[in-house]
Amino acid sequence: KKTRLQDTLRIGSIPADGIGKEVVPAAQLVVEAVGVPVKWISLDAGFEYFQRHGVALPQSTVDTLINSCDGALFGAVSSPSHRVEGYSSPIVALRKKLDLFANIRPVISSPHVPRSLPGINCVIVRENTECLYVKEEQLTTTASGHKVATATRRISQEASARIAKVAFDIAVQRAREFKRPGKVTIVHKANVLPITDGLFRETVLAVSKESAYKDIIVEEQLVDSCVYRTFIDPQSFDVLVAPNMYGDIISDGAAAVVGGLGLVPSANSGNNFVVAEPVHGSAPDIAGLNIANPIATIRAAGLMLQQLGHDKAARAIEAGIQESLRRGQTTKDLGGSESTHSAAEKIASHAVA
Amino acid sequence: KKTRLQDTLRIGSIPADGIGKEVVPAAQLVVEAVGVPVKWISLDAGFEYFQRHGVALPQSTVDTLINSCDGALFGAVSSPSHRVEGYSSPIVALRKKLDLFANIRPVISSPHVPRSLPGINCVIVRENTECLYVKEEQLTTTASGHKVATATRRISQEASARIAKVAFDIAVQRAREFKRPGKVTIVHKANVLPITDGLFRETVLAVSKESAYKDIIVEEQLVDSCVYRTFIDPQSFDVLVAPNMYGDIISDGAAAVVGGLGLVPSANSGNNFVVAEPVHGSAPDIAGLNIANPIATIRAAGLMLQQLGHDKAARAIEAGIQESLRRGQTTKDLGGSESTHSAAEKIASHAVA
Ligand SMILES: CC(C)[C@H](C(=O)O)[C@@H](O)C(=O)O
Numbered sequence A, B: 001k002k003t004r005l006q007d008t009l010r011i012g013s014i015p016a017d018g019i020g021k022e023v024v025p026a027a028q029l030v031v032e033a034v035g036v037p038v039k040w041i042s043l044d045a046g047f048e049y050f051q052r053h054g055v056a057l058p059q060s061t062v063d064t065l066i067n068s069c070d071g072a073l074f075g076a077v078s079s080p081s082h083r084v085e086g087y088s089s090p091i092v093a094l095r096k097k098l099d100l101f102a103n104i105r106p107v108i109s110s111p112h113v114p115r116s117l118p119g120i121n122c123v124i125v126r127e128n129t130e131c132l133y134v135k136e137e138q139l140t141t142t143a144s145g146h147k148v149a150t151a152t153r154r155i156s157q158e159a160s161a162r163i164a165k166v167a168f169d170i171a172v173q174r175a176r177e178f179k180r181p182g183k184v185t186i187v188h189k190a191n192v193l194p195i196t197d198g199l200f201r202e203t204v205l206a207v208s209k210e211s212a213y214k215d216i217i218v219e220e221q222l223v224d225s226c227v228y229r230t231f232i233d234p235q236s237f238d239v240l241v242a243p244n245m246y247g248d249i250i251s252d253g254a255a256a257v258v259g260g261l262g263l264v265p266s267a268n269s270g271n272n273f274v275v276a277e278p279v280h281g282s283a284p285d286i287a288g289l290n291i292a293n294p295i296a297t298i299r300a301a302g303l304m305l306q307q308l309g310h311d312k313a314a315r316a317i318e319a320g321i322q323e324s325l326r327r328g329q330t331t332k333d334l335g336g337s338e339s340t341h342s343a344a345e346k347i348a349s350h351a352v353a
């Protein structure tokens, strides 16, 4: 994040699986169109790579990111539901290895998207390193031959405090930008999990007391009713802060009310690095058909550029997206007839400053 | 469940907190109107009771339910988000103490409810005894003075198999009733939790192979995309089977798309007992105002009667609800002007066979 604007950015490109291989190139095309000097560094990861090479996230990918990249753009990873010996999600591993502790997911309405509810503008700030994602699981067999599996859910004060700060900083910045009071909604289930979610809640509340955040309204919402509220009254959210898995789940709900997963980006951010990715998955059913909606990944690239100091380019990209949406130059999922590639080209053409 | 139809049912009435104290009497009124002989046995539980007596679920309530009741109707329980020393949710405790392992939540569209999407008719079958609800939590402080909390998530083959059987039995019965193929959707997150959710998934798939279930279609859906699909395509669900917390979360999403939590009931069922309750909470903001929607609880009473063999009465109650909805004789949340009590009276008047 310490690059100068004129420096060439070195960005890892990790398409990974399925439509990742189509939407990442589409986003690259748009980034180039807005004139940001980028050197793309192609990196391997994913389930398909695992099937060929026995490893989902090669050490060389991690090393290159750490040693030679300013940021990265990730596509999507296939999720086999059956347990595959030796396989585990490379994006989850990447978040942990690079300590990308904040998963930032802006969710906004699109006036020209049929299924989008109006007036939604919120940011989900998802803790990205712990909760059930520590993946400490065990299988035992009882005397009577029955299997019992356990998983550890871990919530630490440290991780909760740093994600809270990210959320409140975003709320402060948005309050300034939108010239209205900021609000942070703490998502938890402390009525059932008073120790773990209790710690998350208390820690976020403690951060909210810091003087820098004194104008930010704080509220809390149980995760189940948060999903409910996402459908009934999503306009009432500003910034949401959530433990890892609740954040995962509420993001998908939020994507649904703004018109679909094809639109929602995320930035996995640490103190020194950002890996941007769409919220959607690898969509094996439409992979290879050049029909996937590239917008989520293009927006992800915009988030990345913004975090790397290229605010103007990021704004140009979003303006390009808005213009394409307005003109209906969209892929099939949004009712249009563009291909992945041509949709990106249209956005690129509207995005040039 | 072994009562004869002419026997007087002995039903525990546990209004508990907030609007529970209004919607339970409303449901009792309707049960009486359909002519089921019931002796109601008032029982204590809840946060308000805890505040007065230091215990949320008195042993006498549990004993009376076990020794002298055929079933029970539960209202709602207040959920303080802050940790209250000595308090823990009485409904979660009740589910465990009476081994009410299946939480059955039918979700149907209402043609006359403004916010209801059309064509939804599914049943969420939520495992009710384990997952994070085992409430095994620990707090430790690290050498550097930071707090770390952990919770255990437990998934057993035994509990997964018995909940799977409930789901498949319901799917078989619905396939017969609706004269179309049945389908069970397994909700999990085995891509991140291959051991715990992997065990749930494998166990449900093993049950699906039983010959009685050979005509039932089986599919799976990651919990995050399940929430997404609930908003985008809820009509495509038939029976969903989910571990405890996923079931909790997806129920609220499903309630949102059929017009609100005021409409969705649940039955906590074990081998010998049923505690029915609305899916909604105690709604402290409207408690005491006689404006809460009683339909979820009236439907819960119907589910209970059905499980106790009073199918005809259960159908009469649902017909009464449909008629009230059709006439707009609803509470404020659905756009009507009835009170809790008068809404129940209207339903009762339409429900008489
Ligand atoms: C692919 C999967 C591991 C991932 C997650 O659960 O975090 C995805 O659902 C997401 O939201 O980024």
Ligand SMILES: CC(C)[C@H](C(=O)O)[C@@H](O)C(=O)O
Residues within 6 Å of the ligand: A191, A192, A224, B077, B079, B089, B091, B092, B248, B251, B279, B281
């Ligand atoms: C009140 C709470 C403990 C409960 C749960 O989480 O099970 C509620 O949300 C429900 O769905 O019945």
